[in-house]
Amino acid sequence: MNNQRNTRTIIIIALLLLALLATLIWWLKPKSVSTSAADNTLATSASATVTNSGLTATANTPSTDNTLSANFSTGLESMPRSLQGTDIDGEIIIDDNNQLVVTEGLRRLFDYFLSAMGEENEATIIARVEAYILHHTPEPAASSAIKIFHQYMSYLKALDELQGSYGTLQLQATQAGKLDLNLIAQRRQDVNRLRQQSFDAATIKAFFSGEDTYEDYSVAMVGIEQDNNLNAAQKQASREDYISRLPEGEIKKNFQKQANFGELTQRTAQMKAQGATKEALFDMRRGLVGEAAASRLAGLDVEEANFDARFNQYQAQRQLLINNAGSAGKAQAQIDELERNQFNDTERKRLTGYAEIQRMAQNDAN
Template identity: 30%
Template sequence: MAAAVLLGLLLLVFFWRRPPASAPATAAAGVAQRSESAASAPKAAASNAAARLPQAAPAVREDSLRGTEVDGRIRVDAAGNLAADRELRRLFDYFLARLGERNPEQIRADLLAWLQQQTALSASVRAAVLHLFDRYVELQRASAALGRSGDLAADLERLRELRRRELGEELARAWFGEEEDYAALTAQRLALARDTGLDAATRSARLAELDAQLDPQQREVRAQSTDFQLALAQTAQLDAQQLSPAQRAQQRSELWGEAAAQRLGELDQQELDWNLRLRAYAQARERLLADSALAPSVREVKLQKLLQSFSETERRRVLALVDEGLLPR
């Protein structure tokens, strides 16, 4: 679940920063463009006749996922209809994990190439998978268009309502229900952590009560990930509140302790350093592109030299941002 939440946050960040021309003008506009209801989506009930498909990664891929097995699964019911379940979303998330290296259109082409390798699938099922993938991507864009208010509970509720307008209750619950339940508990935990009217013993007892609502598997994930999702949610909230480093450290210390707060602060600094380097690159690149006295071949050499300050992985991220028009201005 922690990995799914991280990917969800990355998707929201990626689409939130896309130029307005490539995203719906508003979340409502994105929904209006798709008038079909959840009842028109492929049936979500899988049966014992579900197809387990080859999981080899597409040969066209040459990036950070090279050599991995495709995650997720495509199921069909006894009538041959696609099951729009959590496993299908896992498949979408696997391909979308490459955001930052490839744009959504290229990722869709990779998904199509993989689907064409699955000879057990009918043409109608392949088409249904692509249709739902498109809806999933548009949902992420519409979700990002909601923005962040700094009130985690309110933001989660707005996101929940959007998903149901976009997908209908059944599909939204199948794809996001478990994470929404976990996120709601996360919001309550953060509220308790910020409640200065509680003494340490009372706060600890109430946090334990919330933890008791988790099933054993969720508690195990929480223990193994050291409250991974909660740390991400708190960081997103601190970003929205635009708190100073000292204020961020204080709030983190209250919830995690001094050592963990220091490590999270170091991650903040790494992100700041990246943003500064990216901005410097964007400014230098813009100056080169604006210099009409440079011959095209000379300009290209200079542009390549600008990339030498980044590692190979960072260069892929930078070039993906260039392709998407997402460099800082």
Template identity: 30%
Template sequence: MNYLKWTLPVLIIASIAAYLWQGGDPASDVAAMPNSLDQSPSNSSARKFSAAKVKENAGNASMVAERLLQEANKIDVSNTDLPSSLRGTEVDGGFRVDDEGNLIVEIGIKRYFDYFMATVGEESLAEITARIHRSISTQLQEPARSQALAILQDYLSYKTALYELEQQYGEFNPMSFSESQIPQLTERLDAMFNARRAHMSDSVVEAFFAEEEAIDRYTLERLTVMHNSGLSEAEKANKMAQLEQMLPEHVREQRAEATQYQRYAAEEARLKNNNASPAEIHQLRAQEFGEEGAARLAALDEKRAAWDQRLQQYRAEKQQLEKSGLSEQDLGPQINELRARHFSEVEIRRVKALDRIADS
């Protein structure tokens, strides 16, 4: 079983959602490309994963999760280093309890699980599960401890079922999207929603996925409207506005802010391309974000310029070291010393990442 994909949620429409979030049409220039899903009626029927089918397969996924926990109990991770991708990072999410010691079910729990599960490939699933299990056991007292472990087992069951769904439906390529795939997207999304409810309680599903599911439903409806040839452009715009109300309020606010910033960024780029003066740039920023916002953006410009200057100086000196003929054994400490002269400890982690990208 390819567990690398198993760790990542199969967000059936997520890639399209990201595309649409910026107003794009994933089918606009790829209509001639082959669809990633076989659209023959026989194959579509064979792929169909109804709620009953999901329930029928739930037992197998639960057994896999139970075996993972049993295997994890045999692994001692107390003295082992974190995977390299997690070193220097802050743990995302966590656990909270109420006044009676019960676990508060919230999305922070899911983020905590996913933080560790993202390291599949560096560690085995059993080792990852052991890390989460140990964290729960050391951080929480009863009854919260047992409640968190039960949610972990249910989440592992769901992730296993999600992998099986991916095998059932195959890979999805948003760049080959066409209108004919909307029914299949609907089917896939329903299957994923059903799998969640087959393996986790309603309260956990609500806490973990309420916002995500609202966005997925919105995206699917938006695709349906966009590709409805029976609607005029005005009718589509009206329906799009109505669909916005499907989104949580804070998501609508984020979208509005993103649209405002995109509009501002395009206008600022136009002004700079036309050699606008600093006063003209400030005026645009003040109109969009107020005087305080304009001042913060100016300060950010200065900070970025100073960073760029330090980074360029570092890279020039690093290049000289690399050309100096030093052995690999001597070069590493010299570069580390160079980084320490130019950057803070926090900045060094960023510089190392930039160096890895530049060297790849």
């Protein structure tokens, strides 16, 4: 009995640490990544034009009407509330012949407008982006950018279906409480195959090379952390060796700042378990990863506490629906509606794994 309880405890701790690790890597990642593809292209286009630099999203009349049609001139009319007053992220770059130069910044521009999905429907966002491109970009670059935007929209829909087939990978664990790196590798192969079906090689490199570098790093760090043949000193040496072999640049500099993530993860878990104050956590994190990252992690703490509170409320309401209906199957439609009302799409994907962790923790406590 004690051995089973110890095993469950190990699994719970490992799951929590690994989930935190994945989150830390994401939060320590800079907002944008300059890719070598973009750098090389810009270096060969001395007079390249960058559109939307310094623009700020404004709104003549705040719009929450999802029936807004394609009556856009600049694409910036009646901006959704969440984007009002924000700087427009991303860029459209053209060369001397008005040909589009595809960069990671073009993807960020698409993501900027797509972040309002829900406030505006898909048709409105498509019309807005097309108008923005046509207003700020000459032909033939404009048509090229619009074509890639539609390819990107199709890719995101297919990616969402693919992600759903794999579930929440960071919460799928072996009996030792480790991430299944083979499953992650298979998912990456499927994602790469999807990209090749959606884009040409140049667009894939421009859009995703920076993201892939971060995912390579994340997988390598988790692999080192899960290697039971390495002691703490050897793990640290392996992490440093991996980073030292990366090409010089901003990405490598950022990874060097993250080199203490193992200690950061462990100390964060320990300090929280001991009831450390927010100030003490911030001081520890600032010493390891700098003030900016420490501030982002403090924000993450607030978000996680908010999610915990909403999850506990959801669990109570869900059980009440089941009790009233007589079974989970009969209450499923109401449960689905409850989830949609209380959580966004990303959060809903966490619910099953989060509930399992809580169940295991409760069983261990009993």
